[in-house]
Amino acid sequence: MTPEIPDIVIGRLPIYLRELTLLREEGYEVTSSHELGQRLGISSAQIRKDLSWFGPFGKQGTGYAIAYLQEQLKKILHLDRExxxxxxxxxxxxxxxxxxxxxxxxxxxxxxxxxxxxxxxxxxxxxxxxxxxxxxxxxxxxxxxxxxxxxxxxxxxxxxxxxxxxxxxxxxxxxxxxxxxxxxxxxxxxxxxxxxxxxxxxxxx
Amino acid sequence: MTPEIPDIVIGRLPIYLRELTLLREEGYEVTSSHELGQRLGISSAQIRKDLSWFGPFGKQGTGYAIAYLQEQLKKILHLDRExxxxxxxxxxxxxxxxxxxxxxxxxxxxxxxxxxxxxxxxxxxxxxxxxxxxxxxxxxxxxxxxxxxxxxxxxxxxxxxxxxxxxxxxxxxxxxxxxxxxxxxxxxxxxxxxxxxxxxxxxxx
DNA sequence: TAGATTGTTAATCGATTAACAATC
DNA sequence: TAGATTGTTAATCGATTAACAATC
CATH class of the missing domain: 3.40.50.720 (NAD(P)-binding Rossmann-like Domain)
Incomplete structure (x- = not known):
């Protein structure tokens, strides 16, 4: 059975997705839990913990490829369709x-x-x-x-x-x-x- | 110093207030934490705990006088003015x-x-x-x-x-x-x- | 009085944060 | 390599719930 993912975690995913879209529009291709946290007013630990419910999306030392993480979050939220x-x-x-x-x-x-x-x-x-x-x-x-x-x-x-x-x-x-x-x-x-x-x-x- | 009231508690007060207004419109004059909880999908214990941060507003055995509790919540939220x-x-x-x-x-x-x-x-x-x-x-x-x-x-x-x-x-x-x-x-x-x-x-x- | 419900304490549950080994 | 950052575990913190004495 899939572990029960807290609803409060699900509720933050759209916020992460929104900020990733914004970052990408600003020309960034990579970000980190620290940068994302700064911009959202959320701790970097929380962001990493939230994402870790769904899989490893980042790379040690470099962070997250924005386009890839965006795509993954969209899939998780069933936004890979209209x-x-x-x-x-x-x-x-x-x-x-x-x-x-x-x-x-x-x-x-x-x-x-x-x-x-x-x-x-x-x-x-x-x-x-x-x-x-x-x-x-x-x-x-x-x-x-x-x-x-x-x-x-x-x-x-x-x-x-x-x-x-x-x-x-x-x-x-x-x-x-x-x-x-x-x-x-x-x-x-x-x-x-x-x-x-x-x-x-x-x-x- | 005033005890620090959790922000999450403050966030529920407007919901309580809204429901009290509705109850009053429906003609009720008294309610209980149980009834309020039922209608809001919140436990009665939580409602009593939340309210107890601000004072005793109810009466054992009977519950809360709606008009009075409404008035008190309005004061707490600074809604005693426009x-x-x-x-x-x-x-x-x-x-x-x-x-x-x-x-x-x-x-x-x-x-x-x-x-x-x-x-x-x-x-x-x-x-x-x-x-x-x-x-x-x-x-x-x-x-x-x-x-x-x-x-x-x-x-x-x-x-x-x-x-x-x-x-x-x-x-x-x-x-x-x-x-x-x-x-x-x-x-x-x-x-x-x-x-x-x-x-x-x-x-x- | 008997029944109902509060206000509050203690127990439980869950969420957040700190810390760090792994590793890019 | 050295520096940076992830993913994860354990510790902490905070919120919710259960339970009940007080009392209307």
Whole structure:
């Protein structure tokens, strides 16, 4: 049996990957756990320990070949393919997410947008037509979409989630300010900007 | 000297607060660490331990008076006042953040928006006029704004951050996909949706 | 009173760091 | 070779959980 890799370790891999991409854009070809740690504000020991869960990727004396480590991390995170993403909610937030350019380079493409507002259904966000949530299950099943983003009001979020799970979605990025209940095997990450702000105001007089 | 309260504990307080607000909206007046834990997917022991850093808020046998605990958590997080927030970047994301209704109830109000694009400067997002970053320092200093959100491209984010810090900002919510360097005493929280998605795809076949 | 739940202590569990042999 | 840096082990540190006396 594979050793159980801590979830907190998995959560840092995308951060490492992001910084490696940046380093490469800056023209570097090799880096070290020390350099990476400096840039990320993480100890070099932690980086080496995290990576060692997955294999030896570096070379004593020289460090890590950036392109190679990048490629390996992408494989580990299953980013050696593009994930289609369903977006539910075509309000301000949903539309901003749909237009956001930051997903494409990082393995994700929003290909379907759903809403329940007749005024929005049929409209376009970029070149994607907003579809009715009534056809959501059918569409998601047909295409085999496994990743979704929920950008609907809190009151609708659980219901939408249930429908997504029903349709076969296994990873949900939740922007609604409530904790979603999902069955075993379905993953949820929560983005709550106000909570982050509140975390910081603790430290302000 | 006050005992050093772990940052990870502080980070959970906004989550507790959010759930308490929800419970109250649902008509409850009293809750327990068990009920709260159930709803949040956190152990009741952890909730009691976290709260005990700040004082006894409950009553044996009955639990917590929601309104009271809410009020106390707000005080602890310095949410017994409204924080003005400066937003830098009036692109799709910035505009969505400015229009987002979720900040108002939770202690924050975006009152200034800055951009460096002449095409955007002078335009309105809701009823807020987009100002030039050239007047940013002056404006932020004058009003005494301490909290900011950065929604500019990665390439500009560090420069913008330096200017914000220079102007006296002490808490920054960063939407750019880079790690920001800030001096001691300035707080940064990072929102990186792609990283969250990548975290989850690890678990998808 | 009997039942329920807190606040807190001690035990456990897990994550981070320090240190260093191996080796490029 | 000498210097640098990895991968890994053991030590440390910190966070979570279990348990229960206190008490509403």
């Amino acid at each position: 994930w289609q993403v369903a977006l539910v909610g075509a309000g301000d937030l949903g539309r901003a997410l749909a237009r956001y350019g930051g997903f494409a380079h990082r393995g994700f493409r929003i290909t379907r947008i759903f809403d329940n507002d007749p005024a929005k259904i049929g409209s376009y966000v970029g070149n994607i037509k907003v579809l009715s949530v009534r056809v959501m299950k059918e569409e998601i099943e047909r295409i085999g979409i496994q990743v979704a983003m929920v950008a609907v009001p809190a009151a609708a979020a659980q219901q939408v989630t249930d429908a997504l799970v029903e349709a076969g979605v296994r990873a949900i990025l939740n922007y609604a300010p409530i904790v979603l209940a999902v069955p075993e095997g379905v993953h949820v990450q929560h983005i709550d900007p106000a909570a982050h702000l509140q975390h910081m105001t603790y430290y302000l007089g | 924080w003005q927030v400066a937003l830098v970047g009036a692109g799709d994301l910035g505009r969505a953040l400015a229009r987002y209704g979720g900040f108002a109830h939770r202690g924050f109000r975006i009152t200034r928006i800055f951009d460096n694009d002449p095409a955007k400067i002078g335009s309105y997002v809701g009823n807020i006029k987009v100002l030039s970053v050239r007047v940013m320092k002056e404006e932020i200093e004058r009003i005494g704004i301490q909290v900011a959100m950065v929604a500019v491209p990665a390439a500009a984010a560090q420069q913008v951050t330096d200017a914000l810090v220079e102007a006296g900002v002490r808490a920054i919510l960063n939407y750019a996909p880079i790690v920001l360097a800030v001096p001691e005493g300035v707080h940064v929280q990072h929102i990186d949706p792609a990283a969250h998605l990548q975290h989850m795809t690890y678990y998808l076949g």
